[in-house]
Amino acid sequence: MSNNFSIAPTKRETYSLIIKQLKSLVEGEPNKIANLSNAxxxxNQFLDRINWVGFYLLEDQQLVLGPFQGLPACVRIPIGKGVCGTAAKRKEPIIVPDVHDFPGHIACDANSRSEIVIPMIKxxxxxxxxxxxxxxxxxxDEEDQKYLVEFTEVLLQYIN
Known part of the structure; x- marks a missing residue:
């Protein structure tokens, strides 16, 4: 008799797979935009319950929209403004359980309710x-943060 049920992967297993696939996608590719696009x-493919994922890159002391998946987004964010700008200024990750409770939140998509931002430091x-x-x-949560920091650290090895 066979069991007809599946066990969902743990968060650790999901992120482990994502990081393994990231390495295979970016290894040997020197182009930053290509690597950020694939990342x-x-x-977007593997994380559930998200509606936007992407990168903002530092340019002239502000964050400028880079490769992403989701609805059109804010193009420029001043350092220190909104969740992204605050994480960039502090150079530390920020988890926001409810964006409506974050002072100065920049609403690019009205459907967004929570957010995580991981600074990319090289x-x-x-x-x-x-x-x-x-x-x-x-x-x-903190587990997402841990693995997304690891994901970003791997990605940064392949970005000049």
Missing amino acids: SALL NGELIGVLDIDSPKKNRF
Whole structure:
């Protein structure tokens, strides 16, 4: 007699697979835009309950929209403004359980309710942020943060 049920992968298993696939996608590819594009597509494919994932890159002391998956987004974010700009200024990840409770939140998509932002720091310098939004409150936790920091660190090895 066979069991007709499946066990959903754990968060750790899901992120482990995502990071493994990231390495195979970016290894040997020197183009930053290609690697960021594939990274955002990969996260969009495997993360559930998200409605936007992408990168903002530091340019002239502001964050400028980079490769992403989702609805059109804000193009420029000043350092220190909104969740992305605040994470960039602090150079540390931010998890926002409900964006409506974050002072100065920049609403690009009215459906977004929670957000996580991971600064991308290479050789001690901020080069941008990974931004992920969800239509669900409390979508992101410390475990997501841990693995998304690891994901970003792997990605940064392949970005000049």
